[in-house]
Amino acid sequence: MVMKKGFFRWLPILALTTALSSNFYQNHDDIAQARNLRRVSNGFAFEIQNCNKDNNSVVCTFMVANLGEVRDLTFYPQYSIIIDSTGKQLTGSEGRIGGIGRDLVYMRDMPSRVPINGKILFKGNLPGRIVYLRLVGSGFSVEWR
Numbered sequence: 001m002v003m004k005k006g007f008f009r010w011l012p013i014l015a016l017t018t019a020l021s022s023n024f025y026q027n028h029d030d031i032a033q034a035r036n037l038r039r040v041s042n043g044f045a046f047e048i049q050n051c052n053k054d055n056n057s058v059v060c061t062f063m064v065a066n067l068g069e070v071r072d073l074t075f076y077p078q079y080s081i082i083i084d085s086t087g088k089q090l091t092g093s094e095g096r097i098g099g100i101g102r103d104l105v106y107m108r109d110m111p112s113r114v115p116i117n118g119k120i121l122f123k124g125n126l127p128g129r130i131v132y133l134r135l136v137g138s139g140f141s142v143e144w145r
Contacts, residue, residue: 039142039143045067051082058082059120059121060120060122062120066114069112070111071110072108072110073106075106076138077103077121080134082126082132084128084129085129086126095119097118
């Protein structure tokens, strides 16, 4: 009997926690199941960190590392896309890798095996859950579902 009372005492807190976490995933990190999944393309390793939705934009952050020798990396935000559960698609507007870039990101002499922060901005509203993200650059394309 004591166990039953204890459980019911915590039930409202459990319900509130569930509601808050559900709202978090609706508005902020909709591709949570893809977080920290590593994708490798043409010797570059990418790891999605999160995607945050705002009323008129989505910003996705990621890490990228050059797995080969020192070389250049070119990232094209305008060819990158994001799609939500309603089928609405946005193309990238701006991107940065290590603080470099905007419309075109060109990182000269990217060091070997050093993870660097990156981000991409998608302008527009996505009403549904984010279900797909693809990042495109010169010689690479990585995607998360």
